[in-house]
Amino acid sequence: MDIRHLRYFVTVAKLGSITRAAEELGMEQPPLSQQIRQLEQKLGVKLFERQTRGVKLTEIGETLLPRARVILELQAQFMVTAEGLARGELGHIRLGLAGAVPLLPVIPQAIRLFRDVAPDVTLSLEESNTPALCAALHESRTDIAIIRPPVPDPARLSVSHLLDEETVIALPRGHPLANEPVISLDMVAQEPLIIFPRELGPGFHDAILSAYHVAGVTPTMGQQAPQIAGTVPLVAAGMGVSVVPRSLCQIHAGGVTFHTISDPAPSATLAVAIRSGQNMPIVTRFVKILRTACRKWETMSPEAQFPQTGF
Amino acid sequence: MDIRHLRYFVTVAKLGSITRAAEELGMEQPPLSQQIRQLEQKLGVKLFERQTRGVKLTEIGETLLPRARVILELQAQFMVTAEGLARGELGHIRLGLAGAVPLLPVIPQAIRLFRDVAPDVTLSLEESNTPALCAALHESRTDIAIIRPPVPDPARLSVSHLLDEETVIALPRGHPLANEPVISLDMVAQEPLIIFPRELGPGFHDAILSAYHVAGVTPTMGQQAPQIAGTVPLVAAGMGVSVVPRSLCQIHAGGVTFHTISDPAPSATLAVAIRSGQNMPIVTRFVKILRTACRKWETMSPEAQFPQTGF
DNA sequence: ATTATCCATATATAATAAGTATGGATAATG
DNA sequence: CATTATCCATACTTATTATATATGGATAAT
Numbered sequence: 001m002d003i004r005h006l007r008y009f010v011t012v013a014k015l016g017s018i019t020r021a022a023e024e025l026g027m028e029q030p031p032l033s034q035q036i037r038q039l040e041q042k043l044g045v046k047l048f049e050r051q052t053r054g055v056k057l058t059e060i061g062e063t064l065l066p067r068a069r070v071i072l073e074l075q076a077q078f079m080v081t082a083e084g085l086a087r088g089e090l091g092h093i094r095l096g097l098a099g100a101v102p103l104l105p106v107i108p109q110a111i112r113l114f115r116d117v118a119p120d121v122t123l124s125l126e127e128s129n130t131p132a133l134c135a136a137l138h139e140s141r142t143d144i145a146i147i148r149p150p151v152p153d154p155a156r157l158s159v160s161h162l163l164d165e166e167t168v169i170a171l172p173r174g175h176p177l178a179n180e181p182v183i184s185l186d187m188v189a190q191e192p193l194i195i196f197p198r199e200l201g202p203g204f205h206d207a208i209l210s211a212y213h214v215a216g217v218t219p220t221m222g223q224q225a226p227q228i229a230g231t232v233p234l235v236a237a238g239m240g241v242s243v244v245p246r247s248l249c250q251i252h253a254g255g256v257t258f259h260t261i262s263d264p265a266p267s268a269t270l271a272v273a274i275r276s277g278q279n280m281p282i283v284t285r286f287v288k289i290l291r292t293a294c295r296k297w298e299t300m301s302p303e304a305q306f307p308q309t310g311f
Numbered sequence: 312m313d314i315r316h317l318r319y320f321v322t323v324a325k326l327g328s329i330t331r332a333a334e335e336l337g338m339e340q341p342p343l344s345q346q347i348r349q350l351e352q353k354l355g356v357k358l359f360e361r362q363t364r365g366v367k368l369t370e371i372g373e374t375l376l377p378r379a380r381v382i383l384e385l386q387a388q389f390m391v392t393a394e395g396l397a398r399g400e401l402g403h404i405r406l407g408l409a410g411a412v413p414l415l416p417v418i419p420q421a422i423r424l425f426r427d428v429a430p431d432v433t434l435s436l437e438e439s440n441t442p443a444l445c446a447a448l449h450e451s452r453t454d455i456a457i458i459r460p461p462v463p464d465p466a467r468l469s470v471s472h473l474l475d476e477e478t479v480i481a482l483p484r485g486h487p488l489a490n491e492p493v494i495s496l497d498m499v500a501q502e503p504l505i506i507f508p509r510e511l512g513p514g515f516h517d518a519i520l521s522a523y524h525v526a527g528v529t530p531t532m533g534q535q536a537p538q539i540a541g542t543v544p545l546v547a548a549g550m551g552v553s554v555v556p557r558s559l560c561q562i563h564a565g566g567v568t569f570h571t572i573s574d575p576a577p578s579a580t581l582a583v584a585i586r587s588g589q590n591m592p593i594v595t596r597f598v599k600i601l602r603t604a605c606r607k608w609e610t611m612s613p614e615a616q617f618p619q620t621g622f
Numbered sequence: 623a624t625t626a627t628c629c630a631t632a633t634a635t636a637a638t639a640a641g642t643a644t645g646g647a648t649a650a651t652g
Numbered sequence: 653c654a655t656t657a658t659c660c661a662t663a664c665t666t667a668t669t670a671t672a673t674a675t676g677g678a679t680a681a682t
Binding site for chain 2: 060
Binding site for chain 4: 343
């Protein structure tokens with residue numbers, strides 16, 4: 001079997017027609033018919049149901065299609081990587097970041113630090129949610145992910161703790177408590193809690209809810225935010241209050257004030273995850289720099305942690 | 312670029328020698344040399360440093376090697392998956408069961424049997440009524456349905472008979488006939504008949520009523536039960552009598568006695584239905600196992616059919 | 623100094639993918 | 653209801669490309 005066969009397979013499946021797939025592939029229809037048939041014989045399964053007008057994926061074809069797509073995706077990345085290497089860049093790291101992670105100053109700091117010691121390594125950043133990032137790691141679409149533990153399926157992944165970030169309460173402007181620097185959770189329990197969907201970060205989500213529970217109150221659930229950082233605009237719009245990592249105070253949304261939480265306060269844990277085994281040297285090097293930076297950062301004063309803000 | 316090229320690349324890298332890699336690959340050395348050179352040209356990078364004795368990976372080669380391994384690994388998995396699908400050992404089956412079917416011991420037996428021979432196939436079960444199951448089959452929301460014939464719209468479905476289950480009369484405790492082991496339908500014709508709505512199982516419903524008719528009596532219609540198995544609690548509550556598949560005697564409701572019916576007795580037929588045409592091998596395999604189990608079960612004695620009950 | 627090992631090149635051959643021409647089946651159209 | 657158009661399959665030819673064979677050059681081992 002050949003990558004070409006997979007490309008043919010995916011294209012025919014996409015268009016539902018051998019003829020049109022042949023057009024898109026820049027070839028004639030008969031050879032494509034033959035190649036598809038050949039692939040089916042090689043695999044011993046029928047991928048398409050031939051109909052009078054076009055073809056339709058069989059259930060087996062439906063099962064195999066996503067896997068074929070992954071292989072094609074990786075092959076394309078392989079080519080891109082090689083191209084980058086050909087241009088003299090000595091490596092490439094695909095870095096995945098969980099929601100709101102880039103707002104934590106230590107993360108871009110660590111990235112800049114790495115770029116200083118390894119200027120020839122190109123970085124591509126992607127922001128997503130923890131479960132999606134872990135899946136991307138498993139499928140080798142990402143090399144390093146900074147996530148909010150726990151990871152759904154830690155097998156074949158190596159996860160190490162980075163830091164625990166304090167959380168703060170976000171209140172809309174004009175709120176009766178807006179002038180209180182420190183607030184406890186039970187003081188805002190009756191306000192609608194703006195929170196992101198649990199599937200985007202189960203660990204952090206649960207930490208927030210259990211802190212409410214420990215405080216002896218039950219939060220009033222408000223509107224769901226599309227991501228972690230998406231809660232702030234909703235708070236600004238007066239939809240309710242939210243509990244967010246302190247780094248979100250960097251979003252100068254206007255109309256939002258941030259307040260330290262008196263005990264019990266949830267904390268937002270961050271960890272770095274890579275595939276265990278067979279890793280490129282730059283990957284372990286990056287993780288090392290990242291961990292060092294985070295350890296140092298945790299000992300710093302809040303003023304030094306967030307230089308530009310009033311905290 | 313081709314998967315073959317990646318295999319050559321990985322093998323040469325592993326052995327550090329084109330000659331020995333050619334041996335392992337079952338080919339001669341010159342074509343392998345050419346293919347490696349060709350791959351290098353295609354990618355625009357030098358993968359190996361040619362030395363007088365063997366070859367050595369360049370830094371770039373070192374970087375690309377793990378990615379090539381990942382692609383090869385995925386390709387191998389793709390082949391294995393296809394092979395498994397061809398043999399019917401992989402995949403997922405959505406199984407629909409008509410009312411009270413799971414109570415018939417042979418059904419869970421057959422499912423367990425199937426899980427033994429195809430442990431990698433995941434199963435999802437759903438209990439519903441015959442017309443709804445047939446609709447689900449048509450819309451591909453279910454792969455296999457065990458239903459009570461006839462099916463409303465048999466076009467594009469393939470239905471095959473499984474077994475005829477004996478029915479029994481369910482009487483409330485303290486009923487004058489509660490001590491009679493065998494009862495005929497005309498003896499209970501004046502008692503309210505608890506029965507499920509006809510739309511939940513037209514075939515079985517009609518079979519019961521026509522048995523009454525053949526016996527020369529007309530049943531007194533009692534309360535409707537929500538499903539087939541739902542008749543038993545109503546009988547226990549003294550709302551009337553019911554005619555149910557013998558397997559329902561497994562519901563130890565207390566307050567209900569079950570009695571063999573003397574001729575004419577309705578029978579509860581079960582059949583298995585799948586979409587005709589293009590089915591995954593696991594589907595036909597499951598049906599085969601199911602039919603075998605049912606054929607065997609029909610020849611068994613009642614004591615063996617219902618091990619834990621007094622029948 | 624000689625031999626052996628290993629990779630590269632040149633040429634020939636075999637394998638195979640792509641192209642061309644055409645037929646059959648069915649849905650769309652008048 | 654007949655006609656046309658669409659789409660896939662088959663048969664055959666051509667072009668491409670991978671492999672095999674033969675051989676030479678370079679260096680390490682003996």
